[in-house]
Amino acid sequence: MRSGRALMMIGAALAAGFIAVIMATQWISGQAQLGVKKVVVLGVDVQLGSRLNPEMLQLADWPSSSIPPGAFTDVKALDGRVLKTTLQRGEAVLESKLAPEGTRGGLSAVVSEGRRAITVRVNDVVGVAGFALPGNYVDILVSTQQDARAGASSRDLAISKIVLERILVLAVAQEASRDDTRPKVVNAVTLEVTPEQAEKLDVARSVGTLSLVLRNQVDDKNLRTAGARKEDLFQIAAAPPPKPRPRLVSRPAAVPVVAVLPEKRKVEMIKGMSKSAVEF
Numbered sequence: 001m002r003s004g005r006a007l008m009m010i011g012a013a014l015a016a017g018f019i020a021v022i023m024a025t026q027w028i029s030g031q032a033q034l035g036v037k038k039v040v041v042l043g044v045d046v047q048l049g050s051r052l053n054p055e056m057l058q059l060a061d062w063p064s065s066s067i068p069p070g071a072f073t074d075v076k077a078l079d080g081r082v083l084k085t086t087l088q089r090g091e092a093v094l095e096s097k098l099a100p101e102g103t104r105g106g107l108s109a110v111v112s113e114g115r116r117a118i119t120v121r122v123n124d125v126v127g128v129a130g131f132a133l134p135g136n137y138v139d140i141l142v143s144t145q146q147d148a149r150a151g152a153s154s155r156d157l158a159i160s161k162i163v164l165e166r167i168l169v170l171a172v173a174q175e176a177s178r179d180d181t182r183p184k185v186v187n188a189v190t191l192e193v194t195p196e197q198a199e200k201l202d203v204a205r206s207v208g209t210l211s212l213v214l215r216n217q218v219d220d221k222n223l224r225t226a227g228a229r230k231e232d233l234f235q236i237a238a239a240p241p242p243k244p245r246p247r248l249v250s251r252p253a254a255v256p257v258v259a260v261l262p263e264k265r266k267v268e269m270i271k272g273m274s275k276s277a278v279e280f
Contacts, residue, residue: 045089
């Protein structure tokens with residue numbers, strides 16, 4: 001009798017424990033579902049300037065408390081939109097990383113509002129040995145000749161001057177990928193500039209030789225320089241200005257001076273019986 005009651009109590013305890021586990025699991029699952037939402041992420045790596053399509057996208061669970069602003073919950077809402085930055089697989093697609101609606105794909109989608117893209121020819125030296133990659137910042141250096149001045153030779157007129165600072169590299173050759181850090185020797189670099197900078201760069205390109213100077217990506221300070229000249233390079237003092245030649249002043253012809261001597265006087269002297277004449 002006692003053994004039967006004990007078995008009943010053990011069975012009831014096991015059943016109650018089983019029901020409690022099921023209820024706790026359901027409650028935890030429900031709480032988890034309440035704290036998670038579906039967010040659109042990339043299913044593949046996509047380069048900047050690419051147009052999105054549903055095959056590139058997928059929905060992923062994202063904690064509700066940490067969903068970034070501008071995230072999408074509908075894949076169809078992103079069909080045809082263009083990326084203005086490179087995204088990796090699994091990254092959430094945000095409005096801030098997209099070009100405005102209606103933008104076509106390509107490099108033009110990457111150019112910031114109010115700015116322009118201009119391409120300059122480079123070689124392996126001018127292009128900082130291939131290290132001027134998309135996403136880097138460079139300064140533009142021009143080597144040219146100054147306007148001629150009196151008493152200066154053509155070599156003395158050579159000058160190198162930084163004309164533009166902190167210019168963003170959009171693309172090298174025809175590649176705009178910002179993920180590759182390997183140097184690339186190319187023959188053209190596309191830069192993002194303002195309209196005023198584009199005009200200055202075009203003038204600099206026409207009057208001299210351009211070079212790119214790679215700079216730190218977080219350094220946003222601009223330094224005004226006077227440029228480097230030949231005398232600065234070799235520490236040669238500037239030649240003093242030529243001394244003025246003496247001016248010749250004409251003088252009147254000299255007038256000869258004639259001395260006027262007084263007339264001689266003659267005195268007759270009588271001494272005793274003799275008589276003589278004396279002149280003075």
